[in-house]
Amino acid sequence: MRVLTSNQKKNSRRSKEDRVFDLINVILVAIITVMVIYPLYFIVIASISDPNMIYAGKVWLWPKEITFEGYERIFRDNKIWIGYKNSIIYTFVGTIVNVSFTLMAAYALSRKDLYGRNIIMVFFLFTMFFSGGLIPTYLVVKNLGLLNTMWALILPKAVAVWNVIVARTYFQTTIPDELLEAAKIDGCTNAKFFWKIVLPLSKPIVAVMVLFYAVGHWNSYFDALIYLNNENLYPLQLILRNILIQNESAAQMVRDVSSYAAQQRVAELIKYGVIIVASVPLLIVYPFVQKYFVKGVMIGGVKG
Structure with missing residues (x-):
């Protein structure tokens, strides 16, 4: 006599309509996944493919006539490295300022x-x-003397109200009042309670705030476009914008190419390559904070 497992029994009880519904869901999720992932994948293969093949429509699944000339020119250009350095500094300092102010404000309001x-x-x-x-x-930024400084990109947006609300909700639902009362009995001050007890218990929401603010700083270019005139202070995203829209940096990278057609070919490689170069740091960091990101958003955004 055949003995059915629990999963087999469960599947045997499922109706035909349930299986059709599950199939439709799988198909829809697969379509959405392809729609999200394929443009990113296309940029990757386009950055190492011959632009002539791209124009001819022959590059859609695999790279054709692989070349790394675009990446070679990108990494030889000093502006790219200056932009990388500036973006790292702005992201690091700005995230520390943002997270510090946000958490302190959120805890006080909680x-x-x-x-x-x-x-x-x-x-x-x-x-x-x-x-x-x-x-x-x-x-205001001009009168404060912040033009052409790093602080023009950080201080005007030091706190995001939505992040304060999320962090406040997290503190209200995670840090019990009894914990504060017990700490006060032992002579703990408000400041010590925040630094010694609240923050160690709030790693998920701290990781979420770090990710939110770091991504915002890394991808930001508009503030730099408004407040910075010195090219040595430009972040990487503003340099990327100039390459994609104005072709300024790309034109400087292909000066040694004689014909106009060859310049356009190399410029296309540079455009795709810079997008990849600008996205790699976030793609590297995200897997390490993903578990905190999901947990923090669920706790800080759903409860309360």
């Missing part, structure tokens, strides 16, 4: 004994819907 915390939260929320605008913000 405390029930903070007088007027609801009024303070209203002022925070007001900035999500109304802002001073680009010109007033530029004048």
Whole structure:
């Protein structure tokens, strides 16, 4: 007599409609996955393929006539390395400032004994819907003497209100009031409680804030476009923008190429290659913070 396993029994009880529904879901998820992944994959294979093959429509699944000339020219260009250095500095310093201010503000607003915390939260929320605008913000940055400095890209956006709300919700649902009361009995101050107890218990939300802010700084170019005039201070994304839109940097990389057709060919390789070079750091970091990212978003964004 044949004995069915629990999985086989479960599958045998499933109706035909359930199996059709599951099949449709699998097909839809597969289609969406291809739509998301294929453009990224195409950029990778296009960066090492002959542009003539791309124009002819022959590159769609595998690279054709592989060449690394674009990457060679990218890594020989000093502006790329300067942009890399600037982006790393802006991302590192900016993330520290952002996360520090956000967590301190979120923890203070999560405390029930903070007088007027609801009024303070209203002022925070007001900035999500109304802002001073680009010109007033530029004048403030200029009057503070921040133009052509790193701080023009960091201080005006030191705190994101949405991240404060997420972190505050996390603190409210994760840090019990009894823990604070017990710490006070042992003579713990508010500052020591925050640094010694709250932060070690908040690694998931800290990782989420680091990821949010770091990605924002790494991908940002508009603030640099507005506040920076010195090319030696340009972040990598602004250099990438100039290559993709204005062809400024790309034109400088292909000056040694004689014919116009060859210049256009190499310029296309450089465009695709720079996109890959600019994306690699985030792709390397993300797997290490993914588990904290998922946990922190679920706890900070769903509960409460």
